[in-house]
Amino acid sequence: MKFRLCTLSLTLLLAAACNNSNTPATPAPANLSALTATTPAVPTITSPVTAEGFIQNWLVLDPIAIEGVGDHTEEVEKPMFAKEYFKGQLTLIPRDNQKVTANGKEVTWHKVKVDADQIDLEQFCTDHNTDPTSCIFYGFTYVIAEADMKVKLAVGSDDSSLWWLNGEEVIRDYASRGVTADDDLSKDVTLKKGLNILRFAVIQGDGPTGACARFFDASDKPVTGIKVSADTP
Numbered sequence: 001m002k003f004r005l006c007t008l009s010l011t012l013l014l015a016a017a018c019n020n021s022n023t024p025a026t027p028a029p030a031n032l033s034a035l036t037a038t039t040p041a042v043p044t045i046t047s048p049v050t051a052e053g054f055i056q057n058w059l060v061l062d063p064i065a066i067e068g069v070g071d072h073t074e075e076v077e078k079p080m081f082a083k084e085y086f087k088g089q090l091t092l093i094p095r096d097n098q099k100v101t102a103n104g105k106e107v108t109w110h111k112v113k114v115d116a117d118q119i120d121l122e123q124f125c126t127d128h129n130t131d132p133t134s135c136i137f138y139g140f141t142y143v144i145a146e147a148d149m150k151v152k153l154a155v156g157s158d159d160s161s162l163w164w165l166n167g168e169e170v171i172r173d174y175a176s177r178g179v180t181a182d183d184d185l186s187k188d189v190t191l192k193k194g195l196n197i198l199r200f201a202v203i204q205g206d207g208p209t210g211a212c213a214r215f216f217d218a219s220d221k222p223v224t225g226i227k228v229s230a231d232t233p
């Protein structure tokens with residue numbers, strides 16, 4: 001071990017010696033940057049979920065057009081979910097009316113308050129004069145819990161969808177389907193006391209499109225004691 005450390009030190013010294021003396025220090029590795037990333041503040045404007053636990057408050061990005069949507073299969077859509085369409089796609093803390101450039105086109109985040117259990121993304125496109133076909137939607141909401149709790153995320157989507165809780169992928173389903181509540185259930189995940197962040201991506205082919213989400217507790221009952229928010233402080 002000592003020898004390896006010495007070798008490492010020597011390598012670093014040689015690298016420093018070879019470096020131009022005016023060159024700034026090497027930037028910190030990406031994992032260190034992540035550790036120092038700003039923690040989002042807890043929103044002051046919050047809303048309850050429905051009596052059945054459904055989340056009604058979201059920030060949704062205008063649809064990003066994608067080519068090749070047809071079969072909602074892993075083979076076709078895995079690369080579509082993997083692609084980076086806009087900077088900070090999975091780390092950005094969006095706010096209402098914020099604009100980002102995705103695939104070279106300006107798109108906007110919109111605050112959405114749904115009346116029913118699901119977000120109607122086709123209606124969302126009508127409301128904002130965008131095209132709800134062959135596209136991918138990104139959504140975001142804060143989930144505020146009063147205590148740590150072990151839960152499962154339950155979602156429905158039209159069509160395929162991918163969901164992240166606090167940066168961790170928890171559900172991915174390739175499917176051509178309408179929105180049905182609880183079509184997909186995550187493994188046990190933890191809602192932390194305080195602020196949590198839930199994100200989704202939905203790939204839409206044609207026709208209707210939408211999504212819904214709620215949490216189930218350890219007794220398989222909908223979690224209703226949480227607050228949600230689409231109001232970034």
Ligand SMILES: [Ca+2]
Pocket residue numbers: 158159177204205206207208209
């Ligand atoms: Ca559809």
